[in-house]
Amino acid sequence: MLTAIEKVIFLQNVDIFTEVPTEHLAYLAAISEEVRFLTKDDIYKENDAADSLYVVMDGKIKLHRDGDEITVAGPNEAFGTWALFDEKHRVATATAVEDSKLLRIDREDFYDILTDHVQIIEGIFKTLVTKLRGMLDRVSSGFPKKDVKE
């Protein structure tokens, strides 16, 4: 079993948690659970209730829908992230491509610790805002600026 600090090392690489101070990641680590899956095991299926986020510590997980592969998550990568923020059902199935070790964070536990660790929310907001800004920049740079000479 990993200790909290060892889990922090994985969690700090999760996209959504990059801006969360490591000290507060330790509290997330404390509620995370190590889970193991064998090759071809489904971690969850499309339309299942979305109730947790996963971080790959070891192995590979394929995300697919209707037979089409969406992506493959490898070590240090997270999937099912949005389950923390909305209650919609899973939009894809997650299947272990090889024997895998994952960290699982349950949404309810996640909300429980947020009440005492607002820095986690601050960190998540920072990441989301940075992403949003990046998207806006990309969108705006995609539109040619109006030439004043026209």
Place this chain on the structure above:
Amino acid sequence: MRNFLERTLNIRKGEAAVTLLMLGYIFLVLCIYYLLKPARDALFLGDKSWTDLPYVFILIGIVAVPVNFLHAAASRKFRLNKLIIITFLILASNLILIRLIMNYEFAWTAYVFYIWVSIYGVLVTSQFWLFANAIFTPPQAKRLFVLFGFGAIIGAFAGGEITNILSDFMSGPNLLFVCMGLLLLCIVLVYAITLLKRKDLEERPAGSRNKEKPKESFAQVIESIKSSRHLLLIVGIIGMTMATASFVDVQFKATVQAEFAGDVDGMRAFLGVFYGRLSLVSLLMQLVFTRFVLKRIGVGGIIMFLPLGLILGSAAMFLMPGLIAGVLLRGADGSLKYSIDKTGRELLFLPVPIEVKNRVKIFIDVIVDRWARGLSAGFILLFLYIFGEEVRLLSIAVLAMLVIWMFFIILIRKEYVFAFRKAIDRRDIDPDELRINIQDASNIDSLIRTVKSDNDKQVSYALDMLSSAKDVELTEHLAPLLNHDLKSIRLKALTLLRNQKDDTLQPQMEKLLQEKDPEIQLEAMRYLCSRAGENRMSLIEGYLNQPDPCLKATALICASEEAGTDIRKFVNAETIEALLRESGDESEFCRIQAARAVGNIHDTETRSILLKLIDDKSPVVVREALKSIGRTQDRDFIPVLIKRIGDKNYKNDFRETITAYGIKVVGTLSDYLSDETVDKNVRKHIPAVLSKIPVQESVNVLIANLSKAETPVKYFILKAINKLHENYPELRINPKKVDSVFLDETKTYYEILQILHLHKNDNGNEAAALLRKALEEELDHNLEQIFRVLGLKYHWKDILLAYLGITSDRAVLRDNAIEYLDNILGIDHKKYLLPLLDRGADEIAIKHGRSMFAIKEMTMGDSIEYLILSNNAWLKTCAIYYLKDHKVDNFESLKAQIVESINDANPFVSETAKLVSGEINKLN
């Protein structure tokens, strides 16, 4: 006695002493003014010509500027109570000086005395209202300020009558000694009030009063007025009111001078009686007519009274100039301007959005008022120059101004209704901020129309506003809301209906009693009880004997509200326990009502019930039980409440309940905060509670614990002090303690910076990377704490701006912020802070730190030891983890500390220490 005060004067328990002292204060202040005012006018008119009056009006405007400036400067330096006492002392000493000057019959004595009395009048009355606002809450103000207005008028009347009586055996100048004695008596009263209200003055959240409002530029104020037709018309009306008043005053004094022709004592006696009785007439107008007229013709009608009265007076002055016409004219002005017209003028501001009102009200009340008076004095001089010194001809100018004034009124009548409807739509008027009750017929009409709208938010808002309407029968309009879909609206309507005179809704209320909602049922039962008259007790008893447990439970609350009656004996531990035993669908309902009832009858037997209810499975029950605990103010609950202060589900409710104890709980919170055996997770929530009890003791407790508190408690303490300092700048913070914390924080920063620098090139494994990241985060955190401390020494907004610049990603902003800090910080802070802000030059900063704080140069091993011995649990964890794969110079001595850390109270530290210790043992 208490009943008398409560029933007749609306003074509640605990308010009597201070209210009576305040009444005495305003009575004396006005009495003195009305002793001085006739003396001032008589001296001036006995010595100078009435045509000199415009000059003195202009001089008053000029002198008021430095007086205001000095007063504003003094108000920043002194607390209000001290400032008032100092002002009284200065005024009393001024009186002695003026009395001495009077012996020498200088040509300018009459001018000086006139100006002095005029400034006195404005200064002392505005100080009184400032003091009253600081002492009383808005709900108290609504009830008690009417009394003070009454006290002021009685004071004015008494002053005038005393002037008349004393005129036979005391000269005007000697009257000044009487005034001086009364001023000293005022000091005694203010001192007594301060003693009585000291704690409340400190404890009471001063709300928006003490919050610093953003300074508005003159251009912004003008822009706000220009962009609103409604505000432009208000400016026009107030300007004309004040300008006309100067003309009227000159005309009146000219007739008095002509009538008494050199008989100064006779003039003084007459003026005393006139001014005093004019105040009485004004009071009668306010009491008898204002509400009556407002209800019938609305605000647009009542602001017509003053110009109409002045038309009559001016016509009389034009046709038959003399004392009678002068009295009629000045009488109309004096009796209407500060009664009916004043109410109307204030109501004109009602639909103005609160932020705009804050911006422009003072400008209109002070600047427009003064400019109008100053300009009108200039016009009078011009008029006298062109048309000659004939009093009756001034009436032509007055009549011309009245025509313009009435034209503005006609325009604003439509504009007001339009603006009021818009304000309701935007929900711009804050019902809690209303210090006047809504009486205006057109306002009520607009609100009633809104109550019938489909927009739920507006209906709810209109109901809040209507709760301040008095003597308006609303039953017909509110009754349909009893069937509204939203419970909150049904509840508000029910509460309002209970206060109506109409009692025709009893059948509907009986029906509502069947609703299985605890709050609706309670309000319905309260309505029925309020209509039962003498049968109230038997009605409650009847409900208590009902088989329906819900009705029984609600009736228990009604019984518990009947203090001092036999019915209250039904509410006891036994009946409450019986309710709590109810099972099935009604169980939660019964527990909710039981929680409410217990709060009203709290005794030792029911204490255990409340303790049980705060662990109830229903959140509503828990919250009601907590509210009841707050009402009981029983200290025995405090340990339980503090223990649960960080409760996952009810954190805010527990905090609010503790806050409800006010200053009483500060000592206990202090004990818990400083007790290191208490869980950090409990202690870290205590500062937030203290920040909601804005008293000096809270600040003292927080400051006392600041330097010794460990992470993260220290951060929460700083946040709480910042909050108190920002919202209540009058609370004192020991500057020496702040400086000492600043030095501690800065030293820590330099130490961590040195450690980070050591590890900067350590490109080892993930443990090294994690430690580096944790150190960087600690530096950021530490920097925030340093700026939070500086926010206590300097203006917090300046410091916040600088902090945002420093932490910005943009180099330009960082550089600007450093430049800004260089300008605003004192040398003692600058020399420690500025070097550490230049992150491109860490090595130089570290050298600075070493020389300033005598920090020793560290090796890798020293740095890890420093972190392991620090009281920062996370850095300790990371440092221990670092040792899993790194052998540092003093590794052997650190091993013992790792083993010791296995028993650390922090789970991350102990878990990591166990892991690393195991790894080291394996290697060995």
